[in-house]
Structures are given as structure tokens and as C-alpha cells.
Amino acid sequence: MTARWRRWYRLGLRAFPAEFRNRWGAEMEETFSDRMAGLDPGAARRLALRELATLVASGLRERGTIGGGAPLLQARDLKHALRLLGRSPGFSLLTVLVLAGGLGLSTFTFSFLHTAMIKALPLAEGERIVRIDPMASGRVEPIDAADAAAFVGSLRSLVEVGGYGNRDLVVGRDGNRQVVDGAVVDPVLFSVARMPPLLGRTLIPADAAPGAEPVIVLSYRTWVLVFGADRELIDRPVVINDRPTRVVGVMPERFGFPVATEAWMALPTETYLTNTPGVASIRLAGRLAPGVTHEQAAAEASAVLRRVVSARVPGRLDSLAVSVESFPAMQFGEERVLTFSVLNLLAALILVLALVNVTNLLLARLNERSRETAVRLALGASTARLVIQGMWETVLLCLVGGILGTAAAAWGLDAITRWTRANMEGNLAFWWVWQMDTVTVLVAGGFVTLATAALGSVVARQALSTNVREVLSDGGIRGGSRREGRLSRTLVAIQVATVTVLMFFGAMSGVIARRVMNLDLGYDLTNLLHGAIAPPEGRYPSAEARAALYRKAHAALVAQGEFDRILLRRTLAEQHSPSGRFVTRGSGPDPVAPTAHQLAVLGDLSTSGVTIVEGRGFEVTDDPSRAPVALVSRSLAARWWRGRSPVGDQIRLAGVGDTTAWRTIVGVASDVVYGNPLSRDRGPDAVYLPLLQDDGPVAVVMARFRSTESAGRAALIEAVGEADPLLVPEGIQPFAGVVRKAGFIALSVSKLFAACFAFALFLAVVGTYGLMSRSIGLRRGEIGIRRALGASEAGVRVLLLRQAAGQLGRGALVAAPVLGVVGVGFSSYFPIGAGLTVGLAVGVSVAIVAVVLATTWIPTRRAARVGLRESLTGG
């Protein structure tokens, strides 16, 4: 510990002039080490930080007095810097705006992504609140209620663990019914959340006891929208799912724990007491015990769950594990840290771009002031004084830019929160509230400090390298040293590389965003509801029992007058996955195995936009008692039965269901595109099986309602209830909402990056012009001599354009490998072909070449026209 601080101390000693350091440094370090000896870590840290701060300040003061000068930090330097900035309002304004843009965008991006992906829940000790999810073979699953009590009771690294499940709640009766996204929760989860109610009380253990009166706690939004913010509502009964239920509390605005809950009812304690597996399943949440990490809790929970399940199901349970993660972590999966880092890195590139431009502006300004600097040095001013004065200017610019940028970021965060609340309320996780917070302010401070340090070092280097004799003998105009020329060319190359990468990333993101926005599922989403029927294994142990339930539920849904069309559907396999393969009868060994999206369906296929174009569709009688049948899509028929009809042929699925059964193709269906819109496997090749001939644990209901969404939701719940009074369809929501929600983050990130790239392009145009002007300006003397020696205007232009081309080339060399990595990264995650990727890379490169050459042309023309005398005297 002391050794580490000692290294820092040695580094801090560098603040002192070498003369002082050589004389006292070793002894100071020894004394510091003596002071640190024997202190506990906390006291040592406090002392070391205090020592380091004083050390650097003392060192700077010591530097200021070397040679008998005045103290280094003086108020008059600040005034001098303010005067200089006031003398060039245009420069000051432009610099501040560029800095504000760069700092603001970086801060905003960080904060937006941090809130969405990383930040702890906005609840007391939110960082300890976790989801506890059993995982079988890597797939997250709810826990069987039969295992829950023993599992929860044995946990030591997790406390206040309780179950919950999403449940649509129908509020009101008959013509005045509304459905809200409710949840049944273990009352202990209100202890986990530690959020006091706005009115009344939260749920308490007595509410979950057997025979307890049904009670409900409302979210603020439900209280306002459904009950008109009636303060007299507490303790009054309302009708929930056709039962009188007493309202006991209203939670504060923006509270929706666990995710986006609009009303809470108690999860009955008997749920935990069941001994029959498959009757119910629940999700679990709780708190990490103090001092326990996610990994420790997951290890303990996995061991406990394996023990509990093995008591019921003998056999190897190695693939069974438990994931203990924060709620945001579970939403974004394992790659959230990588995604967060990459997106922030890109935003930081904008800041780099802004800093390159400001560096150029500062260098141009220092160049203009070089004569004044040289005169002051010649008259005896210390270099340290000049550096400090320059630093004050940089500090002021960065501070004002930082404050403006942070204010803009705060406004942007507030705007996005307002927008999401207005447009996405009810669909958003409750912790997605974007606003300025301590972390964001600290990060903004960090960005400002980095910017100040980067720009300050450039200013200091420039001031320290001023050669009095050279500048004064140059007649007041600096032709520019080789070093300056090199620096200027490097800045252009950095600019070209950074802008190229940003523009390429922007173009790729734009393509994806466009695909998300224009996503065509192939069918009309209007009035279409989504829900899921998941028969519990305990009560539906066989394929026949499950098939009977699906048939009954389908019949009940069709009988509901509320629905126009009904389809029950289950995705069996994605094309190009191993399970998506199939074999056609009579075909020999084929080097390319045919693959297709595979779906099991029951009901009216036209609900999902599919029509039968040849042969027949499925009938309710296509069940396990009949010969296995299948439908193929038109595109699949065209690909594998080229020039003939597939009807009557037989296929055998290779990866799902009964892989030994030959299925007769009875019809051809029209094409609809299947697969994840952001995956590479999206396409119309499909095989359909009758749902009743393919056993599965779940069926998705697609129901097109006639009147209102609320009536549709209620009818869906009622129909499934008719098939099984204990069964409630899960996740009922409009299809349009599902699609919109899926695309929201992608769309928001794309919009954010569109703004970033627009700003990057602006910086590229303005910055490249400035950099090229300066770069060419540094060669003014040389141009004059060339012209005097007979070089033509065109010759000079070619010379300068060749310089620009060289800088472009260097920038391209840096950018090319990064473009490769970005391109390959995008292509492997998203459905963007190599052709489009290369095309975009070429397009972006051409655009950058055009920008650089265009911004070079104007200063080139001006320089080529300048006469010899002007060139050499600066006239």
C-alpha cells in the first residue's frame, strides 16, 4: 500500500523544478514514507491524498519563484486571460461551441446508456436488489412453485426473497372494463423496494394468507387514469377480475417494481405450499445479503436449487444453475458491458474530434501571438508565467464549454424522459428515468478535466518551444517550423481517421435503424393482440392433454364474438439453425441440407398474413390421431421443388418434434418473412405443422379483436378461462406495442448517434477547413520562394493538393483497420451483407475525400495566388 502511494509521491515530485527535486526529493520521499508507516489504510489514504495535493501545489509555487519571479498563481493572469478572450469574441464563441458540443454529446451518451443498462434501481440500496432466475441449459426459466419454498428457505446469501408473476387485471364490469398490466407479488417485495406508499399502505403478509380478503395496491398511473386520482378510493372496493377487491394503497409516481407494474395483488402463500410440480411457476426477486457479491449468491443459489430439485427429480442436474443479476443486467444480457463500452467509445471519438478542432484553433491563435510571446520572453518574463497565462485561457474555455455542454446534456436527458413518458408509458421499465445525477456530473467533470489537460498540454508545449531569436528575426510572421508542420499534418490525419470511423458507424447504424423502423412483419398489426398459453406440466403431463387444452382454448376463442380471427402459433426452429434442417423423401444425400423456419399453427393462418395458394390448409382434425401433414411456403417450394408442385411429397424434420415421422405436404402457403428483424436469418422459407401434431409447452395466441383493446384483452382472458379456469394467458399486449417496444432502444440509440454523426460531420467540415488553412499557412514562406523561382499557380495548387492527399492517405491507413473491425462486427451481429458493408465503407470514404479536398481547395487557391512579397513578409 505504502509502496504504491510512494510511487505516486515520486510522480508528484515532478511538479518541482529539477534543481529542487535533486536536492530535496529523496529526503522528502523518505519523510513521506515515515509518516505513512503504521497508519491504517483509511488514514493512510487520507494523508497521502492531502500530501499529494500539497506537493503538487508546492511544486508549482516553487516553479513560479525560480529565477526570482512573482508567485505563479495570480489573479491578474485570470484577468489577462479574460481580456484576451474578450478581444476575439468570434474565436472564443466558436471554441466554446465546439467544446460544448463535444462535451455535451459525450456526457449525454454516457448518461443515457448508463441509466438504461448499468445504473442501480432508483430505490433504497438499489444496487443490492436482484432477480433470481433458474437457468436450465443456459435458458432463463421461472421457478416451479413446488420448489420455491424449499429453495427460498435455504438461501443465506440472499434475503427478503419473494415471488412475483405478471398478471393482466381486468378492472370494472361489463361495458366499462379496462385491463392493466398487474402483478401478483409476495408482500415481502415491498420490503425489498423500501418505497413508502403515496396513499394508504403497501401489501402486508396478512394479505397473502389463506382466506384473506382480496386487496390491491394501485400504481400512480392507474390511480390517475382509471380512477381519476380519487383520494377517497382507499379502503373502497373496486371490481378486479369480476371480484370485489379493496384498494389499500397507491404507490408514488414512477414506481413500477419489479419492472412496469400498474397494480399489485398479493401472491397467495399457498402458492409456495404446493407439493405438486407444474401447478404454478413464479419469478423471484430479493436482496443480496450485506457484503455478498452477485457471483457468490449465484453459486450458493445454484447449489441449493440443484439440491431441492434433485429431491424431486433424480438424475444429473449439472445443467441447472441460478442467475443472480440486477434487473437492468437481465434486460440487456451478458453483452451489456461490451455494448455500453463500445457505444461510449464512439461518443468519446466525437470529443476527440472536437478537441482536435479546438487544438487547431488554439495553435492558430498562438501562432498569431508568437511575436508578442517572444517580446515578453525577451523582456524577461518567465516561461512558467506564459504557460500559466495560456493555461488560464484553456481552463476558462473548457469550463464554459463544459458548463454549456452539461446543461445541454441535462436538457436532452430531461427531454427524452418527457418523450418516453408521453409515448411509451406503461411499456417502460420504471427505472428508465433519464436525468442529471451525481455519476453524470462526475463524468462531465472528468471529460472537462481531460479536455483541459489535453488542450493545456498543447498550449504549454507551444509556449515552451517558442524560440525568441527565430520569431523576432522572422519579421513577425512565422513560416512554421518542421515540428509545427508535422503536428498540423498529424491533426489532419487524426481528424480524417476519426470522422471516417464515426461516419461509417453512423451509416451502418442508420441502415439498421431504417430496417427497425420500416419493419414489415408481412401482416397487419392493427387490432392484433398477443398472448401466451402455457399449460402447467403438473396438470397437463402428456402431449394428448396439452393438445386437448389447445383445441379447447382455440374453440373458446373462436366462439368469442369479440374476435375476427384467431391463430395459435409456436416457433419450432429458426432457419439456418441446426434444428431448422429437414429432409425430402426420395432425395439422395445432399451436400446442402435444406433448412427453413418451422412453425406449429392452429387456426386461421390469415391472422398472420398467410394464405393458402395451393392444396389445402390445416384443419382442427389434423391431430395426433391422423397422419402427419405439413405446409411449405411458396419460396421454399420454389427453392426445393423447382418447376413442380411439392403437394403430395413427404418431408421429415431433422431437428424438432418427431424426427422419424414422414409428413405429407398438403398445401403451399404464401410467403411471410420470419426471424429476428436484427438477425441474419430472416427470410420467407417456412415449414408449417399442425399445432396439435407437435407437442410443446406453450402456444402464442394471435387474436384480431373487433372493438377495443380492453374488450379484446378481457375476452382473451375469459376464453382461456373457459378452457381451464386456473389458467390465465400471459403477456397480453398489442402486437404493435411488442414491435414498438422491441425497437425502442435500437431506435433511440440510432437517433442519438444520428445527432452525434451530424455534429461530427459539421466538425469535420469546419475542422478540416481550419486544419488545412493552417497547414497551408505554415508553408507560406516556401510557397513564396517557389513562386519567385517560377512555379506556376497551378503547380502550387497541385503541390498543396498532393499534401492533402498525403494526409488523407495517412488518415485512411489508421481508419482502414478500424473500419474492418466495425464492418465485421456489424455483419456478424446484424443482417447486413458484405456487399452493403463494403459499399458503405467506400461511400463514406468518398464523402470524406470530397470533404477534405473541398475544404483544401479554398485555402489552396488563396495560397497559390499570394505574391512573393506577401508570402515572405506576411502582408
Add this chain to the structure above:
Amino acid sequence: MRAIEFEILLSLADGDRHGYAIIQDIEARGAEAAPIETGTLYRALQRLVEEGLVRPVDGPNEPGQGPRRRYYQLTNTGRAQASAEARRLAGLVEAARAARLLTRGT
């Protein structure tokens, strides 16, 4: 004379000390005063050495303590200046008492 310089001279008045011992002595004397850091101490020591009020001397050999430490010793000039400063401060204290800013015993 700056306060830190007087504090150092005071520490050295009753014997030679090394840097860490000076800090310990100053801190022991003024528990309520702001803590003194090494950077401040050595800048002051440099001034005192340059003005001839303090001189560095080799310290005693301390077995098991590594290389011999540098100690600091008050010069005659240093002692005279410290005395003069102490008298000046005592005079100021008397004046404060006369102006009833201080009472006996404070």
C-alpha cells in the same frame, strides 16, 4: 518571517532533528493547527538553509535504520532570528492583552 519558518526554528531550538521529527514536533505542539505536509516543510527548509538560519548536518548512526539521515541544526544567526521573532510575537501578545483581546491565562 513566515509562521512555518518560525515553527521549524522553534523545533530545532532544543536540538538537531530530521524532517520527519520536525513534522512530529510541530504537530505535537499545535494539535489544533492545520496539518503540515512534506512539500510545505521542505520548501521552508530550503529558504531557511539559503538564508543561513539552518544548516544540514549528518545525523547519528541508527542501527537497523538504513542509510544515515540528514539532520538540521540551528545556526547562530538562526537562533538570533528565532529569538527576535519570539520577542516580536511576545510583544504582540502583550499588546493584545493591553487591548483586552486576551485575558490572563488565555
